[in-house]
Amino acid sequence: MKFRRPQAENLEINLTPLIDCLLFLIIFLMISTTFNKASKLQIVLPEAKGDAAKPSKAKSIEIGVSAGGIYTINGQELAVKDPKQLQSAIEKVSEGKRDLPFIIAADGKASHQAVITVMDVAGQMGFVNLSISTRVSSENP
Template sequence: MKFKRKTVEDLHINLTPMIDCLLFILVFLLLTTTFTQQSRINLSLPDAQGVPPKDYQHKIEVVVDSSGHYAVNGQALSSKETADLSTAIKQSSQDRRDLMFVIAADAKATHQDVIRVMDVAGQLGFVNINISTKVPSRGY
């Protein structure tokens, strides 16, 4: 007796719907992501009432975090030494003392760390020194 063998059909998996779904998710994530340019150090600025900040194209910004570490124009310094801070500021300023000098210190940073930055800026000859704060939003 001769038995008939079943013919096995080739199995084809259609990946097109899965690729479409993955691309849709990728586009959705790219569209909903916000891109903000902030300093790499997480700061909590102190509150102050005053005029809105001006935007300067050329400025030197020194960030002081709560543990006393410094960053000059977004580049973190490896130590807390005054000499390293002075060298980094000199390199960023390129011997221009008329630039706006902004100190952005964390609300929990010690007074000594902020004064150290102000002292270095004064020794280097900067005259336009500002301390960055955040203006609280008004609930109208």
């Protein structure tokens, strides 16, 4: 009895279905992707037009932020820019009262981070009456 030797079949990888799947994925991604060019934000800041608020006789805490990021509390300059030092200085001035008016007066060229730091410290301390002071524009309506 003579047996045939098994012959090795030639294995081929058919790439046509793979290419079809990749093309469908590419077409799907091209259709679902939006191509917006948003490299710059056009921001127009509003001006405050109105009567200046009359100063109240109640004690308030006014935090000033200079263009260089230097903080002042009720006109007294702080030597450091550290948020923990700012918090301890506010604690001294507020004497534990969290319902005092808290006013932030920042220079127009002060960094956004310096102003946010003051707001964050005030929020962590529990102040509820926060306001930002502005100046009335020089234009007459």
